Amino acid sequence: MKIFLLLFLFFIAFSVNAQQFLQYNTGTLYDSFENPAQRAFTPDSSRQFSFNFFIPNFSSTGYLAGRAQNSIHSLIANGTYNSSQLVAGSRNLNSVNVAANSYWFMLKFYNRLDGDQEFGISAQTKVEGRGSITDGTFLLLDSYKNFDNASFNNDLFNDKAQVQSYHQLSLTYRQKVSSTVAFGVKLSTLLGTYYNKVAIDHSSFSVQNDSSQAKLNLQGKYQSSYIGQYRKRDILGLKNPGAAVSFGIQAQLENGLLLQGNLRDLGFIRWSSSSGTFDFSQTETIRNIENTLDNDSKILTAADDITSRSGVQHSFFSATDGKAELAISKKYNIATPDFYYTPTVIASKSLFYNGLTAAFVNHFNYKSFWFTALASYNDDRVWNSGAQLMIKSPNAEFFIGSEQLFKSAHFFNKSNTVYASSGISAFIGFSAKFGRFIEHPANASYIPMGEEKGFFSRMWLRIFKRSNY
Numbered sequence: 001m002k003i004f005l006l007l008f009l010f011f012i013a014f015s016v017n018a019q020q021f022l023q024y025n026t027g028t029l030y031d032s033f034e035n036p037a038q039r040a041f042t043p044d045s046s047r048q049f050s051f052n053f054f055i056p057n058f059s060s061t062g063y064l065a066g067r068a069q070n071s072i073h074s075l076i077a078n079g080t081y082n083s084s085q086l087v088a089g090s091r092n093l094n095s096v097n098v099a100a101n102s103y104w105f106m107l108k109f110y111n112r113l114d115g116d117q118e119f120g121i122s123a124q125t126k127v128e129g130r131g132s133i134t135d136g137t138f139l140l141l142d143s144y145k146n147f148d149n150a151s152f153n154n155d156l157f158n159d160k161a162q163v164q165s166y167h168q169l170s171l172t173y174r175q176k177v178s179s180t181v182a183f184g185v186k187l188s189t190l191l192g193t194y195y196n197k198v199a200i201d202h203s204s205f206s207v208q209n210d211s212s213q214a215k216l217n218l219q220g221k222y223q224s225s226y227i228g229q230y231r232k233r234d235i236l237g238l239k240n241p242g243a244a245v246s247f248g249i250q251a252q253l254e255n256g257l258l259l260q261g262n263l264r265d266l267g268f269i270r271w272s273s274s275s276g277t278f279d280f281s282q283t284e285t286i287r288n289i290e291n292t293l294d295n296d297s298k299i300l301t302a303a304d305d306i307t308s309r310s311g312v313q314h315s316f317f318s319a320t321d322g323k324a325e326l327a328i329s330k331k332y333n334i335a336t337p338d339f340y341y342t343p344t345v346i347a348s349k350s351l352f353y354n355g356l357t358a359a360f361v362n363h364f365n366y367k368s369f370w371f372t373a374l375a376s377y378n379d380d381r382v383w384n385s386g387a388q389l390m391i392k393s394p395n396a397e398f399f400i401g402s403e404q405l406f407k408s409a410h411f412f413n414k415s416n417t418v419y420a421s422s423g424i425s426a427f428i429g430f431s432a433k434f435g436r437f438i439e440h441p442a443n444a445s446y447i448p449m450g451e452e453k454g455f456f457s458r459m460w461l462r463i464f465k466r467s468n469y
Contacts, residue, residue, distance in 0.1 A: 020348065021346055021348075021376060021386075022361060022387075022427075023059075023388075024260075024346060025258070025342060025344050025361075026370070027039060027042075027392075028392065028431065029057075029397070029429075030106070030429045030431070032120070033103065036172050036173075036246050036247070037182050037183055037184035037249050038184070038250065039116065039174065039176075040108050040174075041108075041118060041433075041438055044437075044438065045394035045395075045437075045438075046394045046395060046433055046437070047395050047435045048109055048433070048435035048436050049110075049433060049434050050106075050109070050433045051106065051108075051431060052105070052430060053432065055431075057106065057430065057431070058100075058103075059427035062096075062097065062425065063384070063404065063421050063422065064423065065382050066093060068085075068135065071083050071085065071086060073422055081141065083138065083139055086135040086138055087135050088135075088146050088153075091134055092134065093133065094132070094133045094134070095130075095382075096130060096132075097131075097380065098128070098130070099126070099127065099321065101126050103429075104124060105121075105123040106120070106121075108121075113440065116182070117174070117175045119173055120172040120173075121170070122168075122172070123169050124167070124170070125167050125168070125193075126320075127163070127164075127165045128321045129162065129164075130353060130355075131162065132160045134155075134157060134158055134159060136157055137159055139156075140156075140299065144289070144299060154203070154204045155204070156204070157203040158200050161196075162196070162198075163194070163195075163197075164225075165192075165194045166193055166242065166320075167193065168188045168189070168265075169189045170188040171188075175455075177457045177460035180253075183248070184246075184250075185245070185246065185247055185248075186246035186247075187243075188244040188245065188246075188267065190237075190243060192225065192270075192271055192318075193236070195275070196224050196225070198222045198307065199220050199221050201219050202218075203218050204217045205217075211289065213285055213286060213288070214289050215283055216284050216303060216306070217284075219280065219281040220279075220307075221278065221279050222277070222278040223275070223276070223277050223316065225240065225275045227274060227313055239274070240270065241269070241270055243267055244265050244267025245267065246262065248262045248263075249261050257328060257329070258331070259327070261324075261325065261326050261327075262325045263324055264325060265321065265323065266351065268320065269320070271316055273315045275315055275316060276311045276313045277311065277314065278307055280306050280307050280309055280310060282306045319353075322350070322352060323349065324349050325347065325349075327346045328344070329344035338366055338367050339364075339366045340366075341362070341364055342363040342365075343363075344362075344363070345359075345361075346359040346360075346361060356378060356379040357376055357377070357378040357379075358376065358378075359376035360374070360376070361373075368392055369391060370390035371387070371388070372386075372387065372390070374386035382423075383421075384403055384423070386402050386405050387402065387405050388400070388401030389401060394433070395432060395433040396432040396433065397429075397431055398430045399427075399429050399430075400426075400428045400429075401426075402427070403425045404423040404425040407422060407423040407424065407425070408423070408424045
């Protein structure tokens, strides 16, 4: 049902959820595509090509904050929908936020020592969703009898929710323009596969005294990328083109601090002329509500009918969830020559939507073994804690973890503990390098080195008028 897009969002949140922070400053192939100024190769240690060998590198994050998350937790853990925490007649909001990111194909190669130049190509699929859902909406999923049926219940279902998915085909370029500064760029073609957005500004619901029929009124706007049947070929997204760009800069300061700034996935999608917008303001009468076992389903069907009227078929644009991020880190050697600790502080802000997150990432690595701990907090007042295990050599890497470690652990717990928010998250990735070793001239049998400096180096030298590279 269109009016209950929130359910689609929620089950995305707990089945295909997008990791954002634990890979920062790891130097994996995944990290280098997400943060284009990050290097993926180490001269004199790495081979020239890095590839995921068509093994998906999947990352995820998602949460539900508010009273409703305890009802959903009870349904999943115990098989019963407990709505006792929800408040009837209230406009208490529940926040849903999800993001999924799966790289199906990643290939990057080291071009030449002059400028530490790296080129890459990738294919990925992303899902982005967010919503603010009232307690009244979740109460309706239990029973319409939770409401005061003798009078109109106003603004019970004033929900806002949006979800979109798309494929992203990208080219990346990274160059070290000086001994301390590196730039990176990622240019992407987007293919939109699904878009749905609903905003209910006013709503009311009542049941007549004899309980034989109910009236539902909804006012708002609904947008969808498809009017009619969603066909198998639509999953390719060929008729919904778009574009996106990412920029990154990385600077090593004299005091050892590493600064990294990113503008990530600034883009748009043009949804085709088979899309549509529905401005609705209707009242639907639901008859014989007391005589059927599926009375709640009849209410949902009525809501679906209301939002499907008065539509205009046309193309429209939507923005991707572009982010501005700033990270500060420093690497410390602890106890033994092979043991390092790298704390990283990250601030991330969504540019076109609400969303501000601060994260503290702690990398501990001994030789090829890495352990990472995460603490983060966002403007929905949701705390997250995560962990990552990784085995990383110069020519191979495997990592697994969760950005919501404790939430994921207690999500299926059958206890009646009341939590502030719920979520479940997991990510996993693999890549390996092959080809010639990248070697400096002093000990190299082959040097992948060109005659001219790259574009960013020439620009850097012109701006700062430096005579030496």
